[in-house]
Amino acid sequence: MTHGGLTTAEAEASRRIHGANVLPEPARLTFGQAFLETFRDPMIRILLVMAALMIAMYFAGHAEIYEPVGTIVTVIIVATVTARTNVASDTEYRALRARSAKDTAKVCRDGGLIVLPVDEIVVGDLVILQGGDKIPADGVLISGDLRVSNAALNGETEECHKRADAVAVFPEKTTGDTFVDGTTLFRGSVVFDGEGILQVCRVGTATMMGQMASEMQAREPASPLQVKLAKLADQISAFGYISGIVIVALYMMFFTLRAGGIEAYVLLGWGQVLVDVIEAVSLAILIIVCAVPEGLPLMISIVLMQNTSRMLSRGVLVRRAVG
Template sequence: MKHLTSIQRFWISLVLVIPMLIQMLAMPFHWNMPGYTWIAFITTTLIMLVAALPYWTSAWAAFKHHNANMNTLVAIGTSIAYFYSLFAMITGRPVYFESAAFISVFVLLGDTMEERMHNNASNALKKLLDLQIKSAEVLRDGKFVQVPLDQVQVGDIIQVKPGQKVPVDGVITSGKTTLDESMITGESIPVSKKVGDDVVGSTINGDGAIQFRATKVGKDTMLSQIVEMVKKAQTSHAPIQNLTDKISGFFVPTVLIIAIATFVIWYSFLGATLVQAMLFAVAVIVIACPCALGLATPTALMVGTGRAAKMGVLIKDGQALEEINDVKTAVFDKTGTITVGKPTVTDIIGNQDQVLRVAASLEASSEHPLAKAVMNAAEEKQVEPQTVTDFAVVEGKGVQAVIDGQQAFVGNDKLLADYQISAGMKRRMATLQDEAKTVVLVGLAKQIISLIAIQDAPKPSSAQAIADLKARGLKTVMLTGDNERVANAIAKEVGIDQVIANVLPNEKAEHVKALEQNGKVAFVGDGINDAPALTTANVGIAMGSGTDIAIESGSIVLVQNDLRGVVKAIDISKKTFSRIKLNLFWALIYNVIGVPIAAGVFVGFGLQLSPEFAALAMAFSSVSVVTSSLLLNKAKIGGTEPVASSTSQPA
């Protein structure tokens, strides 16, 4: 059975346990399944072989090292229930096969969830590798030919046409273009590139053709380094010490000692028969069976994560849920996380309709993101572009054309050398630039008539989310590849405590590690460039509108593109983890009360607990733990439910 996965073992065991479930449900109606004892024996034996055997193996390995863990609890509980039931079946007594069977099924459910988590981690790495193209146009014998990527060497001259991906890292030797480097820097606006500039593999070329010399290939490229960092972060994360394992460390030996002592005392000193003494000992084992203890954590996790999902917060594993409970610092990427992720027009200085008409008319033919921002603003104001003539690109400055018989232009501040601008408008331009906004100048007939300020603005909910986190005692940090002026302006607007700017992906993980010296860190991001930081942080939180790689790398996903989900994740964690501790308390208190009764301490007062009633008490403790977990559905989380967002996407 070793070749079976946890998922396969779970489904096989679940099918096998159905007859025992039917019998349990039918008992209050005094109906007994014909041949039930033999059916229970056969199905439980199969479940023991399929499900429980790995736990017995693990428990034995722990025993040899003088340790006890959750697997010890499972092994003891299932083996005692099974072998006593086997004895009871032979001697005509009531059997308890269902206890052994149901314990195995419940524990396997947790293993199934963990296996799915590991599969997600593997998918994240696969998607990172899929970003890389398989071939490149390399100069060979005086002409460009397609060669497999693994044959590209350092020093090769490579050609990249408009719209293609850059195959490897290098330096431009010919041509100029714009590159979408959002996967590396997180910056949504494409970057202009010319001869001598660096290019990064798997970034997307704009509308220009370039040639570049390869400087890094294979495992040395930045994308490959990101992949390796994600692998290292995922494998180096030590599994959290489960609270149940800590309890089992002293719980299991204590129960076994009490059971043995009960048998010896009754048989050797109190005149009980061998069977009577064994029944007292079995009652102790059965009532202390770890079913409720095993349910205490997974049921709370299931309800808590289910409640979170309804609120737009997907929590992938119990470790993340427990880790975020102790987070001291929340670190955020900027573009697409705190901000909307696309440039928009924020200010128009001058006659709005006239300005947008001129700007939109000239920008209608451009695919640049700043041009798109202008066109979107014109569309919102219902301003229609006009036909222009004599359209031309002014190198490094902007564009110009004739509109309504007048020379018009749209461009950057380099146009100031050629055109006149009023002192007041010049001061206003400086103010906008101090706010880290990109300023576009619009003019007619050698006069600058307007300024258009464009910025990737913060999401409306970001400031409130940051304030809520700070109210819960968390330090907030922005970690971004953007320039310091932009980062500081956005940070000031939303209330971020600390800014770390101009950071590359391979540096993000290092900064996260440094911040962990002051306590546990949660990192929130949405891009491919955030994957190493997401997996390095104690808790990685991915935006649902982000890339697949970010979503797979994060242990928590905010389905709605709303940072208030981080606040809800923390609140859910605190409520769920508190409920887990309460569940463990109730699971143990039954043993504190029930074990002495099962051991026959109160027989003189007419209070005795047979194995049958011990099993009933054990079942009742399980019901109480499940009920306690279900109450999480009524707990108040974050004050209000998340507001639907037009930018939200399924994760």
């Protein structure tokens, strides 16, 4: 590398060694993946459990087949509508990304100053920074004086003053103090004022922003609606367990009192006791099934789809309709 930056050959060699300055993109969402992901919804799982219980009761002669079939059809419709909405949103998002202008940066190459897409910057490049520029990679300030904002990375709105150090070294480990030290710069930060030269030390997934993007993809946080639905599903499950136990206990108590006591009830024979237990459990299941709002997941999917379409018509793209 010379004072004019890397040569083209040196830049290609650096790209082979350290990789490109590309942030990780989530894999394209397929219909099958979106369809199966719907079944992670706790409400959908409750409906499937209810359908399985109703099928078992049908074969035992205590339920009609149309009840579990209707529930299963509802679940399939919900999964299909949700999957189609999410796939369409993902496809439109990628198309918009492809049409949008790429971020660029002023880079010293082959003894001159050129404008390159941020994706083509490599380790060792010298990047000219001015007020209003977004820093394209992690590195150190080797010339100039800057005031930068790291709000995109750590949420702090206070500007940080950076002073050049020709022998500065990028730290091996990044801590909270690294954001406010005198020379270290991070991708995604914005230059508020000043001019300087950034020597690129890390690109792509090795940058702080790249690591954050990878972590966010690995553990996508639940949306507020998902949290509410999960809480509702837990409440329905708790209500179902408690109600089922109470109903079975009361029913068996009724059978016992009607027979004249426990001893008299046992004398009726274990066959009669088994029939009564099945009847009590069947009634408990029926009451629990009635308490489950089978139409709620379908209603949520339809509302999300309508809202997504309405927002798209007004120029707002929803990448994923999470519900």
